[in-house]
Structures are given as C-alpha cells and as structure tokens.
Amino acid sequence: MRKDPEQKNRCCRNDARDCEEASGGGMTRRDFLKTAGMGTVAVAAAGQLAPETAAAQEELRPEEMARITLTVNGRRHRLLVEPRWTLLFVLREKLGLTGTKVGCERGECGSCTVLIDDLPRYACLTLAVEAEGHAVTTLEGLLDGEELGPVQQAFFEEDGYQCGYCTPGQIMAVEGLLRARPRPDLAEIRRGVSGNLCRCGAYPNIFRAAQRAAELKRGRGGES
Numbered sequence: 001m002r003k004d005p006e007q008k009n010r011c012c013r014n015d016a017r018d019c020e021e022a023s024g025g026g027m028t029r030r031d032f033l034k035t036a037g038m039g040t041v042a043v044a045a046a047g048q049l050a051p052e053t054a055a056a057q058e059e060l061r062p063e064e065m066a067r068i069t070l071t072v073n074g075r076r077h078r079l080l081v082e083p084r085w086t087l088l089f090v091l092r093e094k095l096g097l098t099g100t101k102v103g104c105e106r107g108e109c110g111s112c113t114v115l116i117d118d119l120p121r122y123a124c125l126t127l128a129v130e131a132e133g134h135a136v137t138t139l140e141g142l143l144d145g146e147e148l149g150p151v152q153q154a155f156f157e158e159d160g161y162q163c164g165y166c167t168p169g170q171i172m173a174v175e176g177l178l179r180a181r182p183r184p185d186l187a188e189i190r191r192g193v194s195g196n197l198c199r200c201g202a203y204p205n206i207f208r209a210a211q212r213a214a215e216l217k218r219g220r221g222g223e224s
Contacts (some may be wrong), residue, residue, distance in 0.1 A: 068132045072097065072133035073141030081128045088112045091138060099139030099168050110196030113169035113176075114138050120176035120195070139168045142175060150216035151175045151209075160209030162200035169196045174210045178217055184210070 025089065059129045072095060081090055088105070103111030105124045108213045112123040115137035142149035151171050161167040162221070168191060177184055177192030184192065189210045198206065 011214065066129055068129055070095075070131055070136060071134070072136045073138060074135075079128070083127065083129055085128050086124055087114070087126040087131050087136070090128040091123060091136075097138050097140055101165060103166075103169075105106050108197070109166070110169040110173065111166050113172040113196060115172060115176050115179075115205045118176060118179045120173050122195075137172075137175075139171060143170070149175075150220060151178065151213040152212035154216055155206075157203050157208045158209040158212050160205045162198075162201060162202050166196060166198045166200075170198065170206055172212055174206075177210070178214055182218065183214060186211075 055077055055112050064082070066083055068079055068081055070077045070079060070090070072091070077095060079090065081092060081094070086105075088100060088102065091100050092102070100123055101111040103109035103124070105112075107122045107125040110122065113120050114123045114132060116126070116134050118135075118137075139152075142152055149214070154174075155161060155167060155171055160170065173196045174189075175191045177189065181188055181192075186207060189207050193203075193206060193210070
C-alpha cells in the first residue's frame with residue numbers, strides 16, 4: 001500500500017526532530033513515551049502484587065508457632081504448636097498422653113486412632129491445629145477414675161490382644177463404632193475395625209471383645 005505523501009512528510013519531520021533532540025544530548029519524544037509506558041506498567045503491576053504480598057505475609061510459616069486450645073478428654077489445653085505438628089505428636093510429647101501409639105505414621109496401621117467428635121480418626125494424619133474446636137478423646141479418656149471403661153474391660157475379658165501394641169487403636173475404633181451403633185452385628189464390627197491392623201492376628205478375639213463391649217455398655221446405660 002502506498003503512503004500518502006503528506007503523511008510521509010510528517011513522518012520524516014518527526015524522525016528528524018527526534019534525531020535533533022537526540023544529538024543535543026536530550027531524551028527524544030519516542031524515548032520519553034517508551035519510558036513513561038514502562039513506568040505505567042510497573043505501577044499497575046505493583047498495585048496487583050501488593051495484596052498478594054500482604055496475603056503471603058499473613059500466612060503462617062511451618063516453623064512458626066501458633067497458639068491453639070485443644071479440648072482433650074474434657075479438659076482444655078492452651079498450647080503453642082508448630083502448624084506442621086500432628087495431633088499424635090502433641091498428644092504424646094506435649095500432653096503426655098502416651099496411650100495413643102506411634103505406628104506407621106502414614107495412616108495405614110491404626111495404632112494412633114483417637115476419637116474426634118466421637119468419630120475414629122488417625123492422629124498421625126491430623127494436624128494439631130485442625131483439632132482445635134473439636135472434642136478429642138484418647139484411650140485415657142475412657143477410664144472412669146481408676147476403673148476400666150466398658151470397651152477396655154471387654155478386651156481384657158476376651159483376651160482381645162497378644163503383643164498389645166495395636167490394642168489402644170483397636171479399643172478406640174470399637175468405642176467409636178459403639179457410639180454410632182450400640183448394637184452392631186458381626187459384619188459391622190468387622191468394618192468398624194477394618195482400618196486397624198493386628199500383626200498378631202487376634203481378630204476373632206477382637207470381634208468377641210467388641211460384642212462383649214456392646215453388652216457392657218448397654219448394662220451401664222450406654223456409658224463410655
């Protein structure tokens with residue numbers, strides 16, 4: 001496409017003026033416009049990044065401490081914890097509740113099972129900060145003073161253990177099952193403890209202990 005002669009002349013005059021301004025040591029109009037444009041983009045970008053930077057500063061780093069309140073076995077505990085600490089770690093190392101056992105620490109064995117709002121949960125897969133505002137029950141919380149709770153007593157009567165390492169988690173799983181299903185059948189019991197592994201293979205005794213625990217709890221009016 002051929003340019004209009006007048007347009008071409010205007011372009012030549014503008015280029016000449018830019019050359020004259022540049023030769024005089026000053027900034028050309030074209031350079032000025034480029035610089036101004038870059039400044040505008042920088043300001044706009046800063047405006048967009050500022051909220052994100054502020055939000056990032058509000059995020060808690062893994063190594064920083066957070067103040068939380070945990071309700072465990074009916075008692076409130078005010079604690080300083082790292083956000084990455086698991087509930088298992090805090091229960092054992094900070095509160096001294098060692099009835100909750102350390103097993104695989106990756107949600108496979110069930111040794112660390114506790115109740116959170118009456119539901120069985122793996123303490124190794126639960127962050128302590130996630131448990132704030134919820135009721136946590138551990139093996140120690142099933143005791144009635146120095147007396148065993150119904151599920152604990154049933155495991156003792158039915159010899160629902162061998163080495164005993166998985167027993168706390170098994171007891172908590174059965175306790176959670178019975179709080180939801182006071183009269184479970186065998187299939188429900190098997191499902192209820194399916195997330196808890198017994199390497200000794202004491203499952204028949206564990207199933208009988210769960211059935212006996214249901215009887216004991218009904219005899220005590222459903223007490224835990």
